[in-house]
Amino acid sequence: MQKEPREAGLDVRRAMFGPEHAERALERATDFTRPMQELVTKYCFGEVWTREELPRKVRSMLTLAILVGLGRPDELKVHGKGALANGVSKDELREVLLHAMVYCGVPAGVSAFRQAAEVLREAGLEPAVQS
Numbered sequence: 001m002q003k004e005p006r007e008a009g010l011d012v013r014r015a016m017f018g019p020e021h022a023e024r025a026l027e028r029a030t031d032f033t034r035p036m037q038e039l040v041t042k043y044c045f046g047e048v049w050t051r052e053e054l055p056r057k058v059r060s061m062l063t064l065a066i067l068v069g070l071g072r073p074d075e076l077k078v079h080g081k082g083a084l085a086n087g088v089s090k091d092e093l094r095e096v097l098l099h100a101m102v103y104c105g106v107p108a109g110v111s112a113f114r115q116a117a118e119v120l121r122e123a124g125l126e127p128a129v130q131s
Contacts, residue, residue, distance in 0.1 A: 006038070009046025016056070016082035056086040061096045064088075068100035068112040076112055080119035090125050 003011070013022035029037040049059055060083035067076040083093060093116055101109025120126035 005046030005050075006042045007046070008050045009041040009044070012045040012049045012056075013041060016060075016085050017078065018085075057083075057088055060086040060088050061092065064093070064096050064112075065100040065104075068097065068108050069104040071108055071111070073111050073115045076115045077119055080116050081123070084119070084123055084125075090120060093120070 002008075010022060010026075013025070026034075026037055026041070049056065054062075060079065063079050064076060064083055067073075067079060080093070088096075097109060097112050097116060100112065117126055121128060
């Protein structure tokens, strides 16, 4: 039996961002932000991310490229972590960012590389910055 979109969305969020992050996002929701969190969980993750036509890895790469184009570095960091959880390699991450940089602009790409490098350092996939 197929899960309801909200529950399926929670499963995706837990798998991508860790159970703590997924639960915390909903627990910290206020009366003002709860409808937004529910919409993201149900529709974004529960309806779209669970579709079988594209694997999560591909969806992660598309999402990263879109976030570069939109200039959303905070969301890029969050989805960078999710991309690693979805099987995107360090090399694939670099290629997605290079590709997006050409189409979205160098400043957007440079910002994206900074955010992604931080995500990779936190994951132990990139050496610490030396001063």
